[in-house]
Structure formats: structure tokens, C-alpha cells
Amino acid sequence: MTDIPATALEPQLAPKPTAEERWRALRTVSRGDLIYRSVLTVLAMLLPLLVLLIAVELVANAMPAVSKFGVGFLAHSTWDPVRGEFGALPLIFGTLYSSLVALVIAVPLALGCAIFLTEFSPRWLRTPVATLIELLAAVPSVIYGLWGIFVLIPLLRDHIWPVARHVLDKLPIFSGVFYGPSVLAAGVILAVMVLPYITAVAREVLLAVPPSQREAGLALGATRWETVTTVILPYGRAGIIGAVILGLGRALGETMAVTMVIGNRHEVSASLLQPGYTMAAAIANEFSEAVSDMHLAALFMVGAVLFLITILANTLARVLVWRVARGSAVGSTAI
Amino acid sequence: MRGRLIRRLFGSLMTGATYGAAALAILPLAVILAMLLVKGAGSLDWNFFTKSAVPFGDSGGGFAHAIVGTLIIVGLACAVGVPVGVGIGVFLAEFGGGRLGFAIRFIADVLNGVPSIVIGIFAWTWLVKPMGHFSALAGGAALGMILVPILARTTEEMVRLVPNSLREAALALGYQRWRTSLQVVVRSAAAGIVTGCLVAVARVAGETAPLLFTALGNQFFSTRVQGPMAALPLQVYVYALGPYDEWHRQAWAGALVLIMLVLVLSLVARTVVRAKRQHA
Amino acid sequence: MTKRIIGLLAVAAGSLWLARGAAAQETVRLNGAGATFPQPIYQKWVLEYHTLHPNIEINYQGIGSGGGIRQFTDHTVDFGASDGPMTDAQIQAVNGDVLHFPTVLGSVVPTYNIPGVSAQLKFTGDVLAGIWLGQITKWNDSRITAINPGVSLPDQDIVVAHRSDGSGTTYIWTDYLSKVSPEWKQQVGMGTSVNWPVGLGGQGNPGVANIVKQTPGAIGYVELIYAIQNHIGYGLVRNSAGNYIEASLATTTNAAAGAVANLDPNTDFRISITNSDGAQAYPIASFTWLLLPKQMTDAAKARALLDFVWWALHGGQQYNEGLAYAKLPARVVQLEEQHLKSITVNGQPVLPANYRGR
DSSP states (O other): OOOOOHHHHSOOOOOOOOHHHHHHHHHOOOHHHHHHHHHHHHHHHHHHHHHHHHHHHHHHHHHHHHHHHGGGGGTOOOEETTTTEEOOHHHHHHHHHHHHHHHHHHHHHHHHHHHIIIIISOHHHHHHHHHHHHHGGGSOHHHHHHHIIIIIHHIIIIIIHHHHHHHHTTSGGGOSOOOSOSHHHHHHHHHHHHHHHHHHHHHHHHHTSOHHHHHHHHHTTOOHHHHIIIIIHHHTHHHHHHHHHHHHHHHHHOOHHHHHHSOOOOOOOSOTTSOOOOHHHHHHHHHTTOOSHHHHHHHHHHHHHHHHHHHHHHHHHHHHHHHHHBTBOTTGGGO | OHHHHHHHHHHHHHHHHHHHHHHHHHHHHHHHHHHHHHHHGGGOOHHHHHOOOOOBTBSOOOOHHHHHHHHHHHHHHHHHHHHHHHHHHHHHHHHTTSHHHHHHHHHHHHHHTSOHHHHHHHHIIIIIHHHTSOOHHHHHHHHHHHHHHHHHHHHHHHHHTSOHHHHHHHHHTTOOHHHIIIIIIIHHHHHHHHHHHHHHHHHHHTOOHHHHTTTOOOSSOOOOTTSOOOOHHHHHHHHHTSSOHHHHHHHHHHHHHHHHHHHHHHHHHHHHHHHHHHHO | OHHHHHHHHHHHHHHHHHHHHHHHTTOEEEEEEEOSTTHHHHHHHHHHHHHHSTTEEEEEEEOOHHHHHHHHHTTSSSEEEESSOOOHHHHHHTTTOOEEEEEEEEEEEEEEEOTTOOSOOEEOHHHHHHHHHTOOOBTTOHHHHHHOTTOOOOSOBOEEEEESSOOHHHHHHHHHHHHHOHHHHHHTOOSSSOOOSSOEEESHHHHHHHHHHHSTTEEEEEEHHHHHHTTOOBOEEEOTTSOEEOOOHHHHHHHHHHHHTTOOTTOOSOOOOTTOSOTTOOSSEEEEEEEEOSEESOHHHHHHHHHHHHHHHTGGGGGTGGGTOBOOOHHHHHHHHHHHHTOEETTEESSOTTOOOO
């Protein structure tokens, strides 16, 4: 009896794939995937390209001022277009100060609104309120400025301050005579402008928290509010900070509304009640009429500094998110 | 026992506080709308919507050129900005886990902080100057550049919120990655993406500074995208800063129209999205 | 059915588009940009001119004097406009290819808000400089009360307002202060934007006017046209002849008359008329200029532009006073005619020697 090889009796199949080949097959992408990814990557690369071009534009046009003033530009306060002497310290200070005030006011409010919309609001109220808050983003800057001039400043100066001053005017941040146009007014308006962005994203983040988390909190005996603060907010921490960063970006670059209420004074002052100036406002105010080349170069330099500050602020925020987000799930890869 | 009561009272207090926050947030909007209605509604007449600027002193002038101009310029901005912005947002959500994603995200946030006037100046250098003249195209491009980073971030957040289980289910059913991304993930995030678009377009429709050096503005009615064109916020700004009461009245009316325009856009898009949701 | 409707709409849209294209063939379009000070009158002129010549569309936008000069230098507009003449350096940047044409006259007035005081105050150049330098800080300062004997001024802080945006109005104001106050000239100088020693910055004339209106004790400066249109009270200013003059169209034209009496026919019109001679001349007045290239390349555009400017200097002047701009003195217009005739396109003068206007 001759041995018939076992293999001859088996049906003629393709050779069995090795483990190596099977693994490779799982990781292959189709042509469609490749195209999809390439197209999106190309689109994404447009952003760095744009940033590069803007940075080149700003720096190239700022060169005359850079070579004349150097780093001292950031430390001096004199802004004299006639003599060609420029120092941007008040602008930098005012930008950061007014944005800080804006966030201090807007973040609690926005979180409150987001929590209201996701947790406590009656169903029928939800959409109207959410829509109204989103509409805040639709109001043009100029209109906010007009509102600031005709409503906010008189309200602050003639009604709120005369009452509040008895308590507050001991503090250095509320010192000096309050004429109306001030860093405080700008901060309030910025807060209103930034609120819809933070609220919109925070709301989505909170909505994404799985109901199981919420129920777990309640099951453990927490009140609804405690569930919010101890379970839901921490879960969405990183995403919320992402929302705040979006708002910060808006505040740093806001122009029209700020310039109509901030008093436009090249001066550094700790008091919120004093007029101030921001980088964006200065550029907007002076660019059209800047007649001398050095003045223009100085404005471009201010633009470059603003660009740099935005980068620094974002970096700081990212570091913050990274440290805080370890443990939270939603949006943690949004770093 | 007491502990629990205090906790519940505190909870109710904070609930009330959130009601208060929402009310406080809406208050400026209510005041602004009231202000615009009071000051502007009276100047809205047929002429306002159908006629363009007339010489000062003549009556019957309107903002037709500015209204149409804004629609065209914002339309141009969206044509460029929406696909690019949403595309980048999807990229960040789908492929953005690594270092490239980190960098792009960072850059988008930085761009969000660039003042719109800097974008306008940039567009002037790269579009207006080489072309040799102002144009609505340059204006649309400038607005588009502002749209893109906002849209990228909001789209990313919305797409990221789609639960992974949906993705995995599609993949398990044999969908290729790109189809999963487009037809399943992005589609379920569509409502959120549209909301993001609305917020961004609304912001961009009211921008004045970038148009100053790109679209320039025009007293005449024009649909030529290669030439200067009027726009609502520009016209409102110019008239608001002018000396005449007549101009001020028209500026208020223009501001009212601008907000109404955005409101209508908002509501229409919302209705469309809701209808889609019910069909899906 | 739907397809039919769509088809019909497409045809209609197409025909409309074509018709628009046909009519557009003859239209000449010009673009100008610059000063906001004369924007109302320029925009009035271009619209009136358009009704006279429907195929000519001249679009003028006020983006600021500096902007006007820059756009003109970069050839992105057909003509520019500025409240301050181009400097020598700027003229060099265009290789001298520019002519300045004064078009209207305007003035700037001091406006104030003192509770309890409704009288029209008198100011001298010294006092105004002192206030804006931050040296005179109270309304009942002796320097103010000395020149306003009948008025009882309160012991109130003066809140100074100025322009935050660069502006021709500031240019005129600081030009005047530099002439009447050596200290101002030395410390601050003149320009569309200056280093203000004190004060709050408002955006545009409305910004300054609002600060003044809403802040008790405030003082600011606005264009005459703005003060008149918005019924804002303003003070009198002492001129070089020693008279306290109220700004008006007549006193503004007087200011120009004094300056042009001895005008050299070869002038390039880059003259300042603040603090000029003349018993009834208002001291804070100025020309505003159109910037035209000496040599143009497009014949149709060149002709349309010069037709328009000629008209603006003649027929257009009838609209000045209705908008609170003063008319140009005749002598100035005469000299400008010569300059207009000197503009060439491709080597040939645009306007014939015996041109009388269109």
C-alpha cells in the first residue's frame, strides 16, 4: 500500500495564511481611506501655511520698528507718533487685564448657563434659552460697542458705582475717579461676547457625559447639584477648559467693541476704573490713518506681539489642561 | 439629618443660581434687541430694502446695496471657509491623536485670537495689492480665513462627542474607515456641526474691520465680485460714525436688519436639522 | 413640472445677467479712498454726478487719510483723499506723480459740557493748549475766568476728550495748537495721531461727542459739521487778529481767503490755513485735498475722473454749505483748473485747453 500524501486528499485550497499575513491583512487600508486621509491632511496643512504667511507678513513689516526699538518696545509706555517713539507696554497690559476680567466674569456665568441647560432647565425652556444665548454671538461688535456707550457705561457709572464705592473704593483695583470708559467696561462687554462660545461648547461637553455617571452619583446619595460638581464637571473638565480657551482667543483679538468703551489711553493702571488700551484696539484705531512708515511698522510690531501673546496664552492653557485632564475622559484628547 | 437638609437647600440655591446665570446671560441680548428695535424699526421701510444710497438730503435711500453685498460676501466666505473648516475639524477628530493633530489644534486656537483687522491687512497684501484693486472676492477670502479656525475647533468638538461604539459598530459591519467617518460619524454629528457653523457665520457676518481693506465698500449697487462691494456692517459703521441724524437712523435700521438676517439663518438651519433628525 | 420651472428660471436669470452685462459695457467705474472728514460731501458729489452722468460710477470710501495716501501710492485706487497733505518723503515714494487738489474747507470746534453753564465760552489758543496739556485742570481756573468775565464757572475738574483713531480732525487741531503754543509744539507736536498728555480717547467724532455729552465737566473737539448736525454747543476761539470768532461757514471761508491772497500760481496747494490772517477768520480751519496722479494710463477713466473733479470744483460747490462745508475761494479754483489741465494720459493732456466743464 503506497502512502498517499495527506495533502493530496485535501481540497485544493489557497495556501493557509501565516499569522504574519493575517495580521497584515487586518491593518491594510483601502484606497478610499488613503484618499480620504490625504485630502483631510492637505486641508489641515492649510492652517500652518496661513499662520506662517501671517507671521511672515507681520514680522517683515515690523522690521523697521524692531531694529529701532528692539525688546524695549515691550517695556516702554510712550506712544508718540509725531516723534516716532513707540512703546507697547500699556497695550499688552490692557489686553491681558481686560481679557482676565472678561474670563473671571464669563466662565462662571457660562458654566452656570451650560449646567442650567443640561441639568435643571425644564424641557420646553431648553431650546429657546440655548438659541438666545447663541444669538449673543451674532451681535456684531459695533452694536456691542454702541450698547456699551449708551447703556453699560451710564449704568456702571451712574447707578452701580455710586452704591458699590462705599465698599469697594478702598481696594487699589477700584481706585481713582470713574469717568465711565474703563478696563472694567471693556471686561464686561468682552465677557458678554465670549459667553456664547464657552456656553455652546461646555454644553455639548456636559451632554456627552454618560447618564450612567450621573445616575451613579445620585445613587450614592448626592444631591443633583453635588452630582454636577463632583461627578459631571470633573468628567468634562478638559473639554470645558478647551471651551474657555476658545473664549480667551476671542477676547484677546476683539477690537471694535473694546475700543468704544475702554477709553483708549496709552497708560498702565492697576485700577479697573481707569481707561486703558488693547493691542487690537490700537491697531484698528491707528492703522488707517498711520501716515509715517515708523508708525505703521510699530503697529505691525504690536500685531506680532499680539500673535506671540496668543501663542503663549494658548501654550499655558494647554499645559494646564494636560495637568488637569489626566483622569477626565471627555475631550481629553482635545489637548 | 440636618446635614442633608443643608445640602438640599444649598442644591436648590445653586439651581436658582443657574437660572439666574441664564437670565443674566440673556439680559444684554434683550436690551440690545430692544435698543435696536426702538431706534431702528421706525426706519425700516420698503425703500430701505430696495434702494441703495442716495445723496444726502434726498429721501428714499436705503441699504439694498449693503444687504445684497453682505449676502454675497458671506456666501463667498462660506463657500471657501465651510468645507475647509469642517474638513479640518473632521481631520482633528478622526486623525488628530498624534503630534500633527496637536500642532494643528494649537494653530487653530492661535488663529482664533488674531484680530480680524490683522486678517484684513493680510488679505490686502496678498489679494488686493496683487490684483490692483479692492474686491468682494478679497473680502470673502478674509472672512473665510476667520471662519476656518473657529469651524475647525467647534466641528472637532462635535465629531469627537460621537460615541466610539457607533464607530466600532460601523467598522464591524464592514464599512471602510472613510465611509464610517463620513456616513456614520460626521452624519450623527451633523446637527452639532451646523450649530457650530451658525455661530461662526453669525460672527463673521458682523465683521467690519477685515472688509475695510478688502471689499472697501461701495455706494452703488453691485454684484461684481471683482470690484468693491458694500456690506451691512461696514455701512452701519460708516453711518454710525457720520454726522447726520439721517445716517444714524439708517445705521440703527441696518444693525437691526443684520441681526434679523442672522436670526432667520439660525432658525431656518435649526428647522432643517430637526427635520433631518426626524427622518434619520 | 419642477424641471420646467427651474428651466424657465435659469433662462430668466441668464437673460438678466446678460442684459446687465450689456448695459455695463459703457459704465466707467472709478474708485477712490481716503479721508473721512470730507466723506459726506464726496459721497454727495459722486451720487449727484451719477444722476447727471448715469454711466459714470465713482465709489468713494472713507478709510482714513493715511489709508488714502497708502492706497494711492500702491495704485489700488484711482484717486486718493487726505486731510493732511502728503509729506515730501511720501511724494518721493510715488516719484512725484501726484497733484493735490483742495476741494472743500472745514473747521474744528471746542465743545464742552459744564453743569449749570449754558453760556458760550471764549477760548484762546493758550487756554486750549493748557487744557489739552493737562496744565489747566479746573473750570474755574483764572486763565479761563479771565477771558469769560460774565460767566460763573464751577470748581469742577476738566475731563479732556480727544480722538483715539488717527484723524484729519486731530491733524487740524494739533496744527493749530502747535502754532499758538510753543510748549505744545515742543512737547506734543502735530499729526493725525499724537501722544496726548491727558484725556480719554473716543472713536470718531461721535466717540468724542459722546464722552463730552455724558461726562459732566468734559471738553473735546469735533468737526463743525458734526457740531451743527447734532446740535452741540461750542465755544468761540480767538484768532490772530484778537477777535473771538464763532466757527461758521463764512468765518471758515474767511480763513482761506487770508491764506490765498498771496498764493503763488505755481503752488502745489499744500498749505495750512490755521491761525490765518483776517479780522473775521476762524482760526481752526483747513483745506482737505484730493490726490490725483499727474500721468494716467486709461483714457476713458482719466477723462471721467477729471470731468468729475472739475465739476466738483464748480457745480459741486453748491452742495457744500448744505452739508456744513465751506466753499473754496474763487482764486483757488482758478489755479486748480490750470493743474487739472496739466494732467496727461499717455503723454497727451486729458482735458482740452479751452475746457469749460461737463
